[in-house]
Amino acid sequence: MPNTIRTEKQKLYPFLLFLFTFILMLVSMISNLKWGQAHISWRVLYEALTYQGDSKEHLYIQTLRLPRTLTAFVVGAQLAVAGLLTQLITRNPLASPHIFGINAGASLAVVSGLVFFAGLSFIQSIFLAFIGAALGALLVWALAGTEQKQYVRLALAGIAVHFLLSSLTEGLIILNQHATDSMMFWLVGSVSNAAWGEFGAIWPFTVFGLLATICLLPSFKLLLLDDSVAAGLGSRIHITRLMGVLLVIVLSGSAVAICGPIAFLCLIVPHIAGSLIGRKLPLLVPYTALLGGCLLIAADFISKFIAFPFESPVGIITAAVGGPFFIYLARKQRRGR
Amino acid sequence: MRRGIALFAAFVLLLILGLFSLRSGAVTVPFSDLWSSLLGHDTPSSYIVLQYRLPRVLTAILAGSGLAAAGVILQSLIRNPLASPDVIGITKGAGFTAAAVIFLFPGSPSYVLPLAAFGGAIAAMLLLLLLSKRMTLSPASFALVGVALGAVFQAGIQYLLVKHPSNINMTLLWMSGSLWGRGWEIALSLLPWIVVLLPVAWLQYRRLDVLQLGDEGGTALGISLRPARIGLLLLAVALTGSSVAAVGSIGFIGLISPHIARLIAGGRHQWMVPLSALIGADLLLLGDWLGRLIIIPREVPVGIMTAVIGAPYFIYLLRRERKRRA
Amino acid sequence: MMRYHHNKVLSFLIIGVIALALSACGSTATNTSGGESTSSQSSPNTSSAADTSTAAVSGPIEIKHELGTIKLDKVPQRIVVMEFSYTDALIKLGVHPIGVADDSDPALFMDAVREKLGDYTSIGSRYEPNIELISSLQPDLIIADLNHHKSVYDQLNGIAPTLVLNDHQADYNGMLSNFSVIAKAVGKEAESKQLIQEHEGKIKALQEKIVNRDLTVLPAVVNPKGFFAHSSHSYSGSFITALGFKDPVTDEVPYPQLSLEQLVETNPQVLFLLPAGDKTIVGEWEKNPLWQKIDAVKNNRVFTVDRKDWALSRGLIGSEKIVDDIVKYLGE
Numbered sequence: 001m002p003n004t005i006r007t008e009k010q011k012l013y014p015f016l017l018f019l020f021t022f023i024l025m026l027v028s029m030i031s032n033l034k035w036g037q038a039h040i041s042w043r044v045l046y047e048a049l050t051y052q053g054d055s056k057e058h059l060y061i062q063t064l065r066l067p068r069t070l071t072a073f074v075v076g077a078q079l080a081v082a083g084l085l086t087q088l089i090t091r092n093p094l095a096s097p098h099i100f101g102i103n104a105g106a107s108l109a110v111v112s113g114l115v116f117f118a119g120l121s122f123i124q125s126i127f128l129a130f131i132g133a134a135l136g137a138l139l140v141w142a143l144a145g146t147e148q149k150q151y152v153r154l155a156l157a158g159i160a161v162h163f164l165l166s167s168l169t170e171g172l173i174i175l176n177q178h179a180t181d182s183m184m185f186w187l188v189g190s191v192s193n194a195a196w197g198e199f200g201a202i203w204p205f206t207v208f209g210l211l212a213t214i215c216l217l218p219s220f221k222l223l224l225l226d227d228s229v230a231a232g233l234g235s236r237i238h239i240t241r242l243m244g245v246l247l248v249i250v251l252s253g254s255a256v257a258i259c260g261p262i263a264f265l266c267l268i269v270p271h272i273a274g275s276l277i278g279r280k281l282p283l284l285v286p287y288t289a290l291l292g293g294c295l296l297i298a299a300d301f302i303s304k305f306i307a308f309p310f311e312s313p314v315g316i317i318t319a320a321v322g323g324p325f326f327i328y329l330a331r332k333q334r335r336g337r
Numbered sequence: 338m339r340r341g342i343a344l345f346a347a348f349v350l351l352l353i354l355g356l357f358s359l360r361s362g363a364v365t366v367p368f369s370d371l372w373s374s375l376l377g378h379d380t381p382s383s384y385i386v387l388q389y390r391l392p393r394v395l396t397a398i399l400a401g402s403g404l405a406a407a408g409v410i411l412q413s414l415i416r417n418p419l420a421s422p423d424v425i426g427i428t429k430g431a432g433f434t435a436a437a438v439i440f441l442f443p444g445s446p447s448y449v450l451p452l453a454a455f456g457g458a459i460a461a462m463l464l465l466l467l468l469s470k471r472m473t474l475s476p477a478s479f480a481l482v483g484v485a486l487g488a489v490f491q492a493g494i495q496y497l498l499v500k501h502p503s504n505i506n507m508t509l510l511w512m513s514g515s516l517w518g519r520g521w522e523i524a525l526s527l528l529p530w531i532v533v534l535l536p537v538a539w540l541q542y543r544r545l546d547v548l549q550l551g552d553e554g555g556t557a558l559g560i561s562l563r564p565a566r567i568g569l570l571l572l573a574v575a576l577t578g579s580s581v582a583a584v585g586s587i588g589f590i591g592l593i594s595p596h597i598a599r600l601i602a603g604g605r606h607q608w609m610v611p612l613s614a615l616i617g618a619d620l621l622l623l624g625d626w627l628g629r630l631i632i633i634p635r636e637v638p639v640g641i642m643t644a645v646i647g648a649p650y651f652i653y654l655l656r657r658e659r660k661r662r663a
Numbered sequence: 664m665m666r667y668h669h670n671k672v673l674s675f676l677i678i679g680v681i682a683l684a685l686s687a688c689g690s691t692a693t694n695t696s697g698g699e700s701t702s703s704q705s706s707p708n709t710s711s712a713a714d715t716s717t718a719a720v721s722g723p724i725e726i727k728h729e730l731g732t733i734k735l736d737k738v739p740q741r742i743v744v745m746e747f748s749y750t751d752a753l754i755k756l757g758v759h760p761i762g763v764a765d766d767s768d769p770a771l772f773m774d775a776v777r778e779k780l781g782d783y784t785s786i787g788s789r790y791e792p793n794i795e796l797i798s799s800l801q802p803d804l805i806i807a808d809l810n811h812h813k814s815v816y817d818q819l820n821g822i823a824p825t826l827v828l829n830d831h832q833a834d835y836n837g838m839l840s841n842f843s844v845i846a847k848a849v850g851k852e853a854e855s856k857q858l859i860q861e862h863e864g865k866i867k868a869l870q871e872k873i874v875n876r877d878l879t880v881l882p883a884v885v886n887p888k889g890f891f892a893h894s895s896h897s898y899s900g901s902f903i904t905a906l907g908f909k910d911p912v913t914d915e916v917p918y919p920q921l922s923l924e925q926l927v928e929t930n931p932q933v934l935f936l937l938p939a940g941d942k943t944i945v946g947e948w949e950k951n952p953l954w955q956k957i958d959a960v961k962n963n964r965v966f967t968v969d970r971k972d973w974a975l976s977r978g979l980i981g982s983e984k985i986v987d988d989i990v991k992y993l994g995e
Contacts, residue, residue, distance in 0.1 A: 036924060037924050037925045037928055056927060056956045059953045059956065063951050094481070099488075143652070152415075152417055153419060159487065160592060164589070164644055167641060171638070171644070174510060185888045187495060188498075193922070197947065312496075312499060319489075319492030323486075323492050326485040326489075327489070330478070330481035331478075331482070363787075388818065389798065506790050518814060520817060520818045634784075634793040636787065636791055638791075
């Protein structure tokens with residue numbers, strides 16, 4: 001991956017890019033608040049956002065669409081940063097928590113939790129998801145090894161583990177057929193039911209995860225170094241990697257516990273962000289988070305309308321866009337070598 | 338010599354597992370009854386043995402060996418021990434078309450489902466060839482594009498599942514792979530495919546050996562790589578497609594069996610092809626047998642049993658291999 | 664270091680496998696205990712089936728069904744069924760099936776059916792019923808569902824004449840015609856006509872107790888992650904419209920999943936909740952002030968009813984229970 005040099009040409013460029021993406025995010029956020037199953041006028045939207053009035057329409061915005069949009073934003077940001085970290089740690093542009101079995105592992109853990117203990121609180125399921133995510137990551141690690149530039153081996157190991165964990169999840173679902181309808185959520189992922197409760201459970205993890213990532217940025221820079229240089233640093237690089245893996249588990253585990261395994265977002269966003277803003281981490285990390293949130297809100301907006309008036313899980317949209325993108329990346333990767 | 342013993346042992350194991358599969362289940366058939374049923378005498382359990390369990394056992398053996406042989410071919414083709422028909426998207430392609438039939442044409446006759454699955458496997462292969470053509474059909478491109486294709490098909494399957502929640506159970510059962518109710522019709526329609534294709538695969542052992550070495554070796558030995566690769570890929574897809582059409586997209590057999598075979602018999606395909614076919618049959622039979630016994634009167638679909646049995650063993654194998662390399 | 668990693672991996676994995684095994688065992692324990700106790704006593708039950716059918720018509724019965732025609736030389740005594748709706752129909756006709764696909768969970772029968780059912784052998788999942796067990800029961804009639812069992816029709820037919828009906832997609836009228844076919848197969852055609860007449864009379868009488876029928880009524884299955892409305896294209900939805908109520912959803916999809924916003928927009932005047940699981944999404948929604956904006960909630964017309972009565976036991980007994988419930992909550 002050659003560094004893009006565009007950033008050095010203009011100092012203004014990153015600023016404009018951030019501003020543009022921010023506006024894009026605001027636009028998709030407002031569209032998400034404005035359009036849905038019920039018709040809502042601009043006036044009502046303004047009143048709702050400034051908390052004047054409590055008619056039905058105001059409540060739609062205040063209690064449903066607003067928390068849903070905010071949850072989509074933080075989940076998108078978390079998944080995107082988790083994807084970026086995975087790609088940094090493995091130095092593999094095709095890596096992502098999804099291909100890495102982390103999402104499937106978290107899902108499996110939450111589903112088994114639901115099978116054994118009927119009512120799980122958000123926090124309990126988040127911690128279960130951490131365990132599952134760690135299990136998925138460890139499995140892939142053991143299979144693929146930590147050698148550098150093993151694109152093929154990592155992709156194959158990751159997908160094998162992903163299939164293994166998902167088929168165990170499917171097994172649990174089949175053996176407990178009466179809960180199937182609610183179980184589907186754990187195979188695809190959706191934000192449509194996110195209310196203030198969900199948002200309240202997840203935002204501390206977003207803040208913690210992003211802050212920790214930013215604090216660790218100087219260490220993560222080591223991961224951009226060449227193997228030969230990095231090898232000289234010895235154990236420091238191992239510790240950095242370990243911290244990175246833990247952060248990935250926290251970020252994507254909590255996202256999966258709240259919204260199910262939303263596919264491919266974590267793979268695409270870091271690439272788009274990287275090609276737009278360059279590979280300098282202090283810019284790349286916040287931009288990836290912003291872009292991830294923005295894209296998940298946009299995807300959620302689309303998911304409301306592909307089968308109107310009924311909702312479709314947003315995971316389908318991200319998978320439909322992400323799959324071809326993965327093929328494109330795979331082809332680019334092969335050509336580049 | 339060791340290889341000969343291994344082949345023989347796998348075969349004996351197959352016989353023993355087959356016998357136990359015929360004998361036990363929700364209803365236990367005493368050996369005496371089993372024997373006279375097989376000889377054609379009329380016993381109370383004749384129906385269970387001859388019409389229900391025998392075709393099921395036969396289907397398991399055929400599909401297991403087909404998937405395992407396809408796994409051997411793909412691992413040599415891609416030069417990676419982690420490749421298998423499910424990992425590179427062929428079974429997912431079959432699964433997608435099968436799900437489309439279950440959901441979009443629920444009234445279609447029952448023979449349409451396997452046909453659609455076979456068509457899906459072929460379509461996945463064509464896409465794979467098309468998308469990796471520009472990349473000179475190198476092994477790595479197969480793998481990466483295959484993984485991506487599998488993910489796309491998976492997304493398609495999930496879309497169908499979400500759009501039609503009332504048929505989810507049937508699709509999940511098919512998707513994880515099940516031998517439930519596979520009768521003579523299915524066993525006999527799978528039989529010619531496997532009986533013809535397995536020897537063909539075995540006859541390719543020299544080519545498989547060479548391909549595994551790498552491009553240089555192949556060119557030096559005067560084998561033109563492109564047609565050889567396409568031919569072998571076709572063979573693998575035919576084996577996978579016919580097996581998946583019969584039993585649904587069972588995972589892990591194609592991944593694990595070649596591994597075990599390689600550990601026992603080494604990397605030479607002359608031995609690996611038949612040995613891993615036998616091991617694949619053993620594993621599928623074992624999975625089905627256990628799946629029928631664990632929660633009587635219900636059954637655990639065999640695809641889930643193979644995942645449960647296969648996964649820990651797979652980890653163990655990789656660990657050993659890594660240690661040996663180190 | 665490496666070794667340590669591997670040990671960790673292995674132990675995690677084993678925990679996973681054990682978890683799956685445990686969940687399987689958990690259900691085994693309950694299943695086998697239920698299955699054994701019922702199967703060991705299945706012989707007296709069959710004699711009771713014989714008693715009830717003494718008044719039956721003689722001579723061969725010939726019935727056309729979804730996948731062919733069956734010919735029954737005598738009235739079947741040992742019947743195996745693969746759906747709860749078929750059990751409902753047989754019990755209504757006074758016939759006792761010897762084997763039922765009950766997903767290994769007798770708690771899924773509605774109480775009225777369970778009481779009269781007596782002893783039976785569980786043949787496992789409704790999707791993949793245990794064919795070995797069916798064969799060992801030596802039935803003389805099998806009643807199967809078109810969608811779930813068409814791929815094993817030949818195998819089932821090899822065991823006993825198999826009647827294939829479309830139950831999975833049947834609405835209320837489809838259920839009534841399936842009932843008549845089942846009645847014909849067990850040689851009780853005359854009784855069935857009378858029973859349907861009685862049923863219609865009963866429904867009519869109960870219907871009259873519900874004064875205000877100009878209401879939009881929505882039954883819905885609710886579980887921890889979703890609210891699944893039963894529209895007029897589903898079984899319970901179609902029955903409710905047959906009673907004269909209106910379906911607020913009006914959609915081709917039988918079980919559309921609604922968000923809270925959509926539910927408030929749909930604004931049903933009466934809501935029947937069919938919970939699957941102790942904790943459902945409604946618990947969350949009740950905390951939302953929007954919940955109060957639904958007419959059904961405003962007028963205290965949200966009722967929790969049993970899913971096995973409303974959605975599983977799709978038959979005459981079940982539908983009469985549905986009307987009973989409605990009268991109980993909406994009658995004078």
